[in-house]
Amino acid sequence: FLFGRTPLISLSPKKTWEGFIGAFVMTLITGFLLGRFLGSFPIMVCPKNDLSFSATDCVTPIAFIPTPYLLPDFLQPVSAKLGFENNTVSLTPMQWHGVMLALFASIIAPFGGFFASGFKRAF
Numbered sequence: 001f002l003f004g005r006t007p008l009i010s011l012s013p014k015k016t017w018e019g020f021i022g023a024f025v026m027t028l029i030t031g032f033l034l035g036r037f038l039g040s041f042p043i044m045v046c047p048k049n050d051l052s053f054s055a056t057d058c059v060t061p062i063a064f065i066p067t068p069y070l071l072p073d074f075l076q077p078v079s080a081k082l083g084f085e086n087n088t089v090s091l092t093p094m095q096w097h098g099v100m101l102a103l104f105a106s107i108i109a110p111f112g113g114f115f116a117s118g119f120k121r122a123f
Contacts, residue, residue, distance in 0.1 A: 031102025035095035
């Protein structure tokens, strides 16, 4: 009712700026969270030589090991008020990878919809 009134492109009248921005933000959040969640399961991290789902044991690759990052200066007072003892956040490199893939997907995906809309209206 409140959102979705600003058309994104006339070629596809059902697509709106609000939908594009909302999908962009949610895709980034999902990519960030899934990078950490899926990296905690050995079956997702350890290399396999066959197609079985048997449990595997391996040394966790460095891309899935959390690394502490120092928060920027403007976020340190906020973390102190929230009760965090140190000014670091623990993130895995795979989380950054997930964010970059989500960023790419969020920007490129609407063009597929535009192409489909144009193709549909042309024939």
